Amino acid sequence: MLSSAEGTTGHTEGSGVAGLLLAAGEGSRLGQPKALVSVGGRTLVERGVELLRGGGADPVIVVTGAVDVSVPGVVTVHNPDWRTGMGSSLRTGIATLPADSAAVVVALVDQPLIGSEAVTRLISAFREEPGLIAAGYGGKRRNPVLIPRRYWADVAEQAHADVGARGFLQAHEAQITIIECGDIGRPDDLDTGEDLERIRELIEGDGHAQNRG
16 A cells, blocks of 8 residues: 555655546447547537646546547557456556646536536645545435545456446545535536437536636
8 A cells, every 4th residue: 555655656646636537438328438429519528637637636538448549748658458447447447547646636528517626626625634535415425536645556456347436436535625616517427318418408508517717
């Protein structure tokens, strides 16, 4: 297990907060890879990158799988085991994080109604009191989630199949600070064609939650 002051290479932690966007799935229920779906003139992967980058995460790392993506100014890493589920993508992303990052904000590519201000709030809260921090909507923990470096090894070890970080977070629920973000966005998942139509209407119809800062 990593100590609170060391990373995987034994270096002392820095103060930066990286961003990790999981975008490897094939979108089986949607019928196409979510990363390349366009909503409001931008692909979901572009929106996810802006969510993290606009909120202050640096660098931003995108984990790909079913399709290759290219977004200027970000690091992309391919997960060869993407078919096994989100867990392998999370492990791939954690292994790619910079040695000098103090924490990482993890986001999913299929939640485009979450705005970059949510990431800003998580990072600000971490600066005030380092620890596990998650965005909340009506008091319920959802995404994105900020994970300090000292937990990365445990998160990677427990990530499997489509569980991702869920098991780790449930085991550490009492230690998680929830930052309310329901006033600036929604954590709706985009899984089906019906979801896509509804979310497109929200974003393209009235500009709701267009990753505003």
